[in-house]
Amino acid sequence: MKLLRVGPVGRERPAVMDEAGDLRAISEEIDGTFLASGGVARVRQALESGTLPVLDAGGLRVGAPVARPGKIVCIGLNYRDHAEETGATPPAEPVVFMKAANTVVGPYDEVLIPRGSVKTDWEVELAVVIGETARYVETHEEALAKVAGYAISNDVSEREFQLERGGQWDKGKSCETFNPLGPWLVTAEEVPDPQDLGLRLWVDGEPYQNGSTKNMIFGVAEVVRYLSRFMVLEPGDIINTGTPAGVALGLPGTPYLREGQVMELEIDGLGRQRQTVGRA
Structure with missing residues (x-):
């Protein structure tokens, strides 16, 4: 998977490139807490079940992914x-x-x-x-x-x-x-x-x-x-x-x-x- 964060500085939204998926239903951030709590596995499960809402990231700034x-x-x-x-x-x-x-x-x-x-x-x-x-x-x-x-x-x-x-x-x-x-x-x-x-x-x-x-x-x-x-x-x-x-x-x-x-x-x-x- 390719995880990223998009949006203005300080107001980035977590997303996954694979399905242009919005991760906010899973986590508000891609950070240490997300990684430590099995966030990657939860995203993978959501991708497999097709339950992630679509995020239109077109034109949005790309922030640091962590x-x-x-x-x-x-x-x-x-x-x-x-x-x-x-x-x-x-x-x-x-x-x-x-x-x-x-x-x-x-x-x-x-x-x-x-x-x-x-x-x-x-x-x-x-x-x-x-x-x-x-x-x-x-x-x-x-x-x-x-x-x-x-x-x-x-x-x-x-x-x-x-x-x-x-x-x-x-x-x-x-x-x-x-x-x-x-x-x-x-x-x-x-x-x-x-x-x-x-x-x-x-x-x-x-x-x-x-x-x-x-x-x-x-x-x-x-x-x-x-x-x-x-x-x-x-x-x-x-x-x-x-x-x-x-x-x-x-x-x-x-x-x-x-x-x-x-x-x-x-x-x-x-x-x-x-x-x-x-x-x-």
């Missing part, structure tokens, strides 16, 4: 080619950092260059949405069973803030609008192998990123298992699993994002995003 994530956990340097292009040694364990939850915006919403920024960069990533509490997970099979589904994430980053201003990476990752998500939450059964997905990104129509999740150093199952040793992952949490090569940071001479430019992103089976760049 409302109010509790936390966004990010994995850095998780693609071999990206580590190479940035001159970093591939990590022996996942590099973990956090991104503010209120960075999440819709997949077609404007991305704002922060005030004082000179190095705002793009990163197409596979986002993992947690559906069940994950605490001290032991096996990869158990880890994947905790996943509700997958989405496209643009882990927008300000590289000077991240790398040249001291401290940890979070300050270059948590600026407003720095996590377009969606357009859909594609449920896990529709993604039988998260390690076999192509990821692509263009800026003003020029291709920059063209990778595959096969190139991850730590796959989705290992990332979930690993993180559960250090923090409790809860329904509605998002994990950004890293980006392949082709970011401006790794391409000497490549300009960073400028006002008016357009980013387009896609991942096999998960849809496509498009953002225009503005200024804060």
Whole structure:
């Protein structure tokens, strides 16, 4: 299934793409509570019984498919080619950092260059949405069973803030609008192998990123298992699993994002995003 939220900012309505179905009879939101309470199974049952009312989503804004994530956990340097292009040694364990939850915006919403920024960069990533509490997970099979589904994430980053201003990476990752998500939450059964997905990104129509999740150093199952040793992952949490090569940071001479430019992103089976760049 492909779950989404449509409508103005703060007034999105939950829906399912499969039958253009209105989910408000099942839940007012697609969030951690919905996922933890078996919401996906209830939607599936309603689809099978044909009881969902039709939602005419034509012309409506598409919001992020998950409302109010509790936390966004990010994995850095998780693609071999990206580590190479940035001159970093591939990590022996996942590099973990956090991104503010209120960075999440819709997949077609404007991305704002922060005030004082000179190095705002793009990163197409596979986002993992947690559906069940994950605490001290032991096996990869158990880890994947905790996943509700997958989405496209643009882990927008300000590289000077991240790398040249001291401290940890979070300050270059948590600026407003720095996590377009969606357009859909594609449920896990529709993604039988998260390690076999192509990821692509263009800026003003020029291709920059063209990778595959096969190139991850730590796959989705290992990332979930690993993180559960250090923090409790809860329904509605998002994990950004890293980006392949082709970011401006790794391409000497490549300009960073400028006002008016357009980013387009896609991942096999998960849809496509498009953002225009503005200024804060």
